Amino acid sequence: MTDVFMDNKFVGTVKNPAEFVDQIISDRRLGRIQIDTNVLYVELEDKIIIETSRGRSIRPLVVVKDGKSTLTEKHLQQLEKGEISWSDLLKQGVIEYLDSTEEESSLIAFTDAEITPDHTHLEISPIATVGLTTSLVPFGNFNQGVRLNQGAKNQKQAIGFYASNFLVRMDMDVNLLHYPQNPIVKSIMHDVSEYGKHPAGQNVILAVMSYKGYNMEDSIVINKGSIERGLGRSTYFRPIVAEELRYSGGLMDEITIPDKEVRGYRSEHDYRFLEGDGIIFSEAKVNEGDVIIGKVSPPRFLSSMEEYSLAGDTRRESSLALKHGEKGVVDFVSITESEEGNKLIQVRLREQRIPEIGDKFTSRHGQKGVISIVVPEQDIPFTSSGLKPDIVFSPHGIPTRMTVAHMLELLAGKVGALSGRFIDATMFESEKEDDIRKELLTFGFKEDGTETMYNGITGEQYNVQIFIGNMYYLKLRHMVANKIHSRARGPIQLLTRQPTEGRAKEGGLRLGEMEKDTFVAHGASLTLKERFDPDKVVVPICERSGLVGYYDAKRNNRAISPIYDEESEMSDIEISYAFKLLLDEFKSLGVYPKIKLRSKF
Amino acid sequence: MSNDHSDIIKEYIGRLPEALIQEVQDNLPERCGKERLKKIMAKVEEEYISSLAAPGESVGIISAESIGEPGTQMTLNTFHFAGVAEMNVTTGLPRLIEVLDGRKTISTELMTVFLKKPYSEGKDIKRIAESLKELTLNYFLSEIVMNISEGHMKIVLNQEKMDLVGLTATNINDTLKKAVKAYNFKLDKDNTIIVTQSAKDKDIIQLYKLKEKIKTVHIHGIKGIKQILPVKKGGEFLIITAGSNLKEVVALDFVDATRAYTNNIYEVEKIFGIEAARQLIINELMKVIEEQGLNVNIRHIMLVADTMCMSGRVLGINRYGIVKEKPSVLARASFETPITHVINAAMAGESDPLNSIIENVMMNQPIPAGTGLPGLIVRVPKKGKKE
Numbered sequence: 004m005t006d007v008f009m010d011n012k013f014v015g016t017v018k019n020p021a022e023f024v025d026q027i028i029s030d031r032r033l034g035r036i037q038i039d040t041n042v043l044y045v046e047l048e049d050k051i052i053i054e055t056s057r058g059r060s061i062r063p064l065v066v067v068k069d070g071k072s073t074l075t076e077k078h079l080q081q082l083e084k085g086e087i088s089w090s091d092l093l094k095q096g097v098i099e100y101l102d103s104t105e106e107e108s109s110l111i112a113f114t115d116a117e118i119t120p121d122h123t124h125l126e127i128s129p130i131a132t133v134g135l136t137t138s139l140v141p142f143g144n145f146n147q148g149v150r151l152n153q154g155a156k157n158q159k160q161a162i163g164f165y166a167s168n169f170l171v172r173m174d175m176d177v178n179l180l181h182y183p184q185n186p187i188v189k190s191i192m193h194d195v196s197e198y199g200k201h202p203a204g205q206n207v208i209l210a211v212m213s214y215k216g217y218n219m220e221d222s223i224v225i226n227k228g229s230i231e232r233g234l235g236r237s238t239y240f241r242p243i244v245a246e247e248l249r250y251s252g253g254l255m256d257e258i259t260i261p262d263k264e265v266r267g268y269r270s271e272h273d274y275r276f277l278e279g280d281g282i283i284f285s286e287a288k289v290n291e292g293d294v295i296i297g298k299v300s301p302p303r304f305l306s307s308m309e310e311y312s313l314a315g316d317t318r319r320e321s322s323l324a325l326k327h328g329e330k331g332v333v334d335f336v337s338i339t340e341s342e343e344g345n346k347l348i349q350v351r352l353r354e355q356r357i358p359e360i361g362d363k364f365t366s367r368h369g370q371k372g373v374i375s376i377v378v379p380e381q382d383i384p385f386t387s388s389g390l391k392p393d394i395v396f397s398p399h400g401i402p403t404r405m406t407v408a409h410m411l412e413l414l415a416g417k418v419g420a421l422s423g424r425f426i427d428a429t430m431f432e433s434e435k436e437d438d439i440r441k442e443l444l445t446f447g448f449k450e451d452g453t454e455t456m457y458n459g460i461t462g463e464q465y466n467v468q469i470f471i472g473n474m475y476y477l478k479l480r481h482m483v484a485n486k487i488h489s490r491a492r493g494p495i496q497l498l499t500r501q502p503t504e505g506r507a508k509e510g511g512l513r514l515g516e517m518e519k520d521t522f523v524a525h526g527a528s529l530t531l532k533e534r535f536d537p538d539k540v541v542v543p544i545c546e547r548s549g550l551v552g553y554y555d556a557k558r559n560n561r562a563i564s565p566i567y568d569e570e571s572e573m574s575d576i577e578i579s580y581a582f583k584l585l586l587d588e589f590k591s592l593g594v595y596p597k598i599k600l601r602s603k604f
Numbered sequence: 605m606s607n608d609h610s611d612i613i614k615e616y617i618g619r620l621p622e623a624l625i626q627e628v629q630d631n632l633p634e635r636c637g638k639e640r641l642k643k644i645m646a647k648v649e650e651e652y653i654s655s656l657a658a659p660g661e662s663v664g665i666i667s668a669e670s671i672g673e674p675g676t677q678m679t680l681n682t683f684h685f686a687g688v689a690e691m692n693v694t695t696g697l698p699r700l701i702e703v704l705d706g707r708k709t710i711s712t713e714l715m716t717v718f719l720k721k722p723y724s725e726g727k728d729i730k731r732i733a734e735s736l737k738e739l740t741l742n743y744f745l746s747e748i749v750m751n752i753s754e755g756h757m758k759i760v761l762n763q764e765k766m767d768l769v770g771l772t773a774t775n776i777n778d779t780l781k782k783a784v785k786a787y788n789f790k791l792d793k794d795n796t797i798i799v800t801q802s803a804k805d806k807d808i809i810q811l812y813k814l815k816e817k818i819k820t821v822h823i824h825g826i827k828g829i830k831q832i833l834p835v836k837k838g839g840e841f842l843i844i845t846a847g848s849n850l851k852e853v854v855a856l857d858f859v860d861a862t863r864a865y866t867n868n869i870y871e872v873e874k875i876f877g878i879e880a881a882r883q884l885i886i887n888e889l890m891k892v893i894e895e896q897g898l899n900v901n902i903r904h905i906m907l908v909a910d911t912m913c914m915s916g917r918v919l920g921i922n923r924y925g926i927v928k929e930k931p932s933v934l935a936r937a938s939f940e941t942p943i944t945h946v947i948n949a950a951m952a953g954e955s956d957p958l959n960s961i962i963e964n965v966m967m968n969q970p971i972p973a974g975t976g977l978p979g980l981i982v983r984v985p986k987k988g989k990k991e
């Protein structure tokens with residue numbers, strides 16, 4: 004008796020497992036049971052696994068019967084004419100879905116030609132063995148596995164033309180590539196997915212050579228002329244959202260130009276772009292510190308004193324302004340209601356991003372790089388026909404990474420550009436390298452794609468032939484403009500008086516525990532102290548009680564002991580504010596931290 | 605060596621370590637002139653002083669960094685075959701952590717037992733090795749038969765296995781009698797021992813419990829030695845054992861006690877004292893580091909071992925060990941569980957003289973190390989007062 008488990012639950016036993024499994028499979032092919040049911044007989048443990056749960060990944064395969072594909076020439080003709088569709092093939096049991104469980108018991112042929120009587124299935128296309136983004140890598144079957152994977156991942160980060168109605172959509176935090184192009188070297192999946200309607204890259208001319216050492220360690224040299232002609236240009240849309248929130252006690256935010264009485268009022272200059280309703284107008288050019296949406300909020304804590312005070316406005320300023328380093332043009336303003344029915348203001352800021360040093364680009368083979376120099380067009384090397392590359396790519400990136408497809412694409416791109424056609428580079432089914440080489444020869448170029456090139460600065464001919472061609476390049480969404488950060492002096496945290504953390508808050512870079520150790524190891528005592536000075540503070544210590552005192556402004560800034568008032572000798576000491584805080588925490592634990600002072604000398 | 609040199613060398617006693625002076629004396633060239641010796645000694649002293657750590661040198665942190673940096677490159681490959689035989693030994697990072705933490709129970713105990721003269725040449729090597737192995741009753745059992753109606757238990761022993769170590773059923777019966785007091789053991793024929801309960805309380809459940817318990821009774825060999833492996837290394841026979849019991853192994857007459865080796869630091873500390881434990885820590889750490897193909901100066905390891913053994917006991921480098929022994933409250937609090945340390949210190953009314961590094965970093969004061977160490981010796985009179 005064989006145990007049967009359905010979705011990992013024991014459901015019963017059967018006498019003849021092989022027959023039972025065959026029955027389920029044939030029933031499925033006849034459409035008697037769900038098409039996404041999968042079954043497997045595990046001989047070793049003598050059990051049958053039936054899978055129907057959701058969330059499994061299943062993939063379609065052509066059924067092979069008696070060493071022959073059930074997908075016949077007739078099917079193909081009917082499909083082409085549109086007489087039958089995918090679902091008809093499913094109904095006829097020509098195509099079925101397998102999951103990882105049932106795959107264990109099947110032998111899948113890669114192509115029609117290699118089918119033997121042992122085979123149970125046939126791949127619809129060899130490209131179906133990889134995913135969508137991976138199938139977009141041209142000549143992918145020539146790449147090392149890791150690079151193929153990285154190439155696929157990189158494409159997901161590429162800036163492209165994500166939706167043609169972007170103007171009316173309120174998308175937040177998106178990039179849009181200017182002048183996107185269809186790749187010259189493409190796979191069948193580019194057609195299937197209608198890649199041309201939402202491309203994410205541009206065809207560039209690439210030379211594989213060194214340029215004064217500027218493209219070492221995966222950096223790329225880019226032609227300034229190309230940038231000026233619009234290469235790699237993109238727009239970044241930044242969202243700014245404000246909501247009129249309601250608080251307990253009938254209080255609520257108000258979107259308006261704040262009064263001067265409001266606590267935390269910035270300056271008149273900062274509010275200059277706001278219109279009467281407290282919202283910025285379209286096409287305003289804004290810079291850091293400028294208010295986009297003016298807003299005032301009720302006080303955070305209501306004390307009885309403040310409620311009746313005559314001081315007037317106790318409300319807080321809570322406008323949305325551009326943070327440090329942000330700039331742009333107001334693109335779109337929408338005034339709507341949020342789900343709770345509150346007034347909701349959404350402002351979209353637009354910022355043109357021109358490629359600069361530090362922006363990240365990649366080909367489709369995991370060959371990513373960062374711009375290290377923008378070279379004026381006159382200094383770029385050129386070929387005998389005067390052709391200048393857009394990008395100069397370092398040859399050192401090739402041997403260890405073994406991205407053969409990168410070079411094949413460069414060659415195929417050249418042929419495609421010269422012949423004015425698209426090159427089919429579908430994985431496993433691409434045009435042959437030999438054919439491409441031969442075609443290149445017919446255009447009067449060397450078949451290996453190399454050309455004689457000349458130094459752009461001196462005009463001298465290079466001693467070697469340079470590999471130059473066309474290839475599809477992607478701009479990735481990691482741009483320096485979003486990452487650059489520096490600080491000398493700046494904001495500090497309220498609690499610890501130490502510098503803030505992170506780029507958004509213009510923070511400092513922490514000198515951490517291990518970094519501290521290096522100063523100790525060098526015996527650089529005073530340098531270490533100086534590095535930790537940002538939160539240093541001079542506090543008066545009461546010599547009688549050993550507690551931290553304070554300066555009383557009402558008594559001519561006299562140091563006062565917290566216990567003995569004026570009846571004690573007070574001495575100033577310099578400590579870090581964080582340590583003063585630690586002493587306070589000790590006190591909250593009920594521990595009395597008594598400081599005994601002694602002369603250093 | 606001629607006598608006229610002794611006065612020159614005598615000058616250096618106290619200025620140079622004795623071992624160094626001895627080394628110079630041993631290596632002096634023959635017919636070494638007085639002037640030449642003076643030059644040699646001056647150079648030796650110069651080299652010696654230049655290789656001393658300067659006062660205020662942060663040797664601890666330098667050691668920590670020197671061990672920690674290569675430590676990050678260590679693989680987590682716990683099990684790796686030491687080459688000799690199929691014995692799994694914990695090495696690499698796990699072993700390093702184990703030693704530094706001062707763990708009482710280590711993951712793979714290992715002994716290297718060297719033998720005295722006739723045996724080290726291979727005499728009776730197999731029999732000697734077998735005699736070390738811990739064997740419980742379970743090993744000698746053929747079966748245990750429970751007789752519920754009569755309320756007794758029959759233990760049937762395996763003759764072959766007894767022969768292997770030269771034991772008889774009588775020996776085992778005697779051992780059992782000593783180990784388990786409350787029951788009566790009677791030797792029957794055919795290597796059978798009958799266990800009966802004392803006349804009154806015939807409780808079958810107790811008997812079942814005894815059945816499991818009795819299997820673990822130690823019969824033969826040395827407790828704790830779980831596996832033995834006789835090997836020939838460097839022209840002599842020795843025994844490698846899994847499991848360790850230094851005290852009993854050293855007492856055996858065929859064992860060369862001066863060279864008996866275990867990797868259990870606590871055992872060594874208990875039997876041979878703290879200095880031996882310190883040396884073992886150094887050996888074990890160096891072994892791991894060398895096995896990994898790393899290069900750490902032994903002086904760093906020595907410092908660590910010294911720190912661990914400073915109190916007279918082996919302490920781990922963690923909050924239960926050496927950190928607990930730190931004199932400064934703030935230094936202890938700065939390393940894990942601060943509240944516990946602060947409250948305990950408060951209850952004991954401790955005071956912290958702020959003599960060490962970490963307290964002064966916390967307070968943003970110059971640290972008493974390196975350039976922060978030297979201070980003025982001249983007393984500066986207070987303003988207005990004259991002394």
